[in-house]
Amino acid sequence: LAKTTQPISMDSYEGQEVNITCSHNNIATNDYITWYQQFPSQGPRFIIQGYKTKVTNEVASLFIPADRKSSTLSLPRVSLSDTAVYYCLVGDIGAAGNKLTFGGGTRVLVKP
């Protein structure tokens, strides 16, 4: 299982772009990179997933360089409601071992 490292916390202001970088030096060929968001006392919520290059959806963008040893989650123009913990997860696409392994995540605080 590839270990991930991400900042413990980040502060931002409303309207700014937030970029959270996750390091996963031991990522394997079959591994996907997935980001979840968790608000206090709620279940994790899927944000975005990618394998390589760039992925964009209505919530965020995910940038993955060619060596795939890191990835950056980009949240455009954050609002106060984006205050949450963001988790970077890395895992293979095999059918065996379906569990998600969460690290400590990055606590993002958006200030007015």
Added chain:
Amino acid sequence: EPEVTQTPSHQVTQMGQEVILRCVPISNHLYFYWYRQILGQKVEFLVSFYNNEISEKSEIFDDQFSVERPDGSNFTLKIRSTKLEDSAMYFCASSDTGTKSDTQYFGPGTRLTVL
């Protein structure tokens, strides 16, 4: 958008009592999971379930825990004799195909307090 639901939202019980936490996964999903999160700690995997049997379980999921899909819609987690250290948020999740590239959708959680 379909969602995973869980009941109750909060359960308070005495140590040694049995509790059953209930979940209704997304209707066309085939894989079901339980996770827990002790206050201030990481989300931890407990068990995955497919085709009416456990696919994988963690070290946390000992003989005091069991899971069941009693009908076509519910998925339950039973703790036979609760301990103080079982106090946590318990999250149910479901996914369609069960591979790690597959999105797992989480419910809102049940807060279990063991006194």
